Structure formats: structure tokens, C-alpha cells
Amino acid sequence: MTEIEVRQIGADGWASMREIRLAALQDAPLAFASTYEREAAFTEADWRRRTATGGNFLAYVPGLGPEPAGIACGFAAGPDTTELVAMWVRPHARGYGVGEALIEAVAGWARAERLGRVHLWVSETNDPARRLYERCGFTATGERQPLPSHPELTELAMARPSGSG
Numbered sequence: 001m002t003e004i005e006v007r008q009i010g011a012d013g014w015a016s017m018r019e020i021r022l023a024a025l026q027d028a029p030l031a032f033a034s035t036y037e038r039e040a041a042f043t044e045a046d047w048r049r050r051t052a053t054g055g056n057f058l059a060y061v062p063g064l065g066p067e068p069a070g071i072a073c074g075f076a077a078g079p080d081t082t083e084l085v086a087m088w089v090r091p092h093a094r095g096y097g098v099g100e101a102l103i104e105a106v107a108g109w110a111r112a113e114r115l116g117r118v119h120l121w122v123s124e125t126n127d128p129a130r131r132l133y134e135r136c137g138f139t140a141t142g143e144r145q146p147l148p149s150h151p152e153l154t155e156l157a158m159a160r161p162s163g164s165g
Helices: 011-027 036-040 044-051 098-112 127-135
Strands: 005-009 055-060 070-076 081-089 117-123 139-147 150-161
Touching: 005 011, 005 098, 011 036, 011 044, 011 055, 011 070, 011 081, 055 098, 070 098, 081 098, 098 117, 098 127, 117 127, 117 139, 127 150
Parallel strands: 081 117
Antiparallel strands: 005 055, 055 070, 070 081, 117 150, 139 150
16 A cells, blocks of 8 residues: 555645645536636635635655645534535546545544534546545435536535544
């Protein structure tokens, strides 16, 4: 198994967060509620504000380069729920366990925040992401909604306890 280093970042990590988030939005525009155009216009203050709260994580894989291999963020979305957002792994880093490591980092953050449930939305056409989430213990909740950035697509909700995987 490849060694994966997952780091929680705060406001000082805004530039790394910006770079990988914009790469994610360019690589998979139909996978996110936001768009590249919207987030490329964010200022440094916007990025610092976004990274100053919640559980923001970057993953690194030795041997795959110095830039982050993946990103995942969690935020409190209710009295017992963490919302997992911005989940993405660079194409060259897929298959190394980066996604699983990031999900477990967000789940660990949720446990530390005493949030018992991790919830997410995934495009119904994103089969690789759905399979990843299922491997990590997520099950469909039955919730559905239009993808905010592309309302012609549908998102499905999935959830799992923060303490299991």
C-alpha cells in the first residue's frame, strides 16, 4: 500500500487549496455544485475565509510530485452532520487509496467535532465516485436534487456514520 500523507490546512494553506480546487473544477466540471469561472474569481480573502473554517484536507503521495494529490473538505451542516464537499483526486493519483484516506480524514474531523454522521451529494452519473463512497461505507439516503452548477443533472445523497468505514 502506498504511503499517503493527509494534512489538515487552515487559512495559511489557501494558495494550495485554490490551486487544487481550480484543477478539480477544470477536470470534472459536472461533479461539483460550483464552477471554475465562479471560483477563479475568488480573491485571496475569499480563499482564506473558506480555509479558515471546517475540516479542509489535502493529500500527498510521495513519488507523485510535490503538489497535493487530492482534496476533501467537511463542514458542520447540522447538529449531528458533517457535509463532505470538494472531494477530488488528481487523475494520476487515482488507484493509490487517496480518496479513501481523504474520506477518513473528514470522518475523523467529524468525530472530533462530535458530529456523528457524514453526508454528501454525488452526481448520479459519477459512477467511480459512487463506488468509492460505497467502499467507504456510504449508502444512498434516497434524497435527490438538481446539481446546482448543471441543473439538468441529478445529485444523489449518501451518508454514513462518522465512526465507521
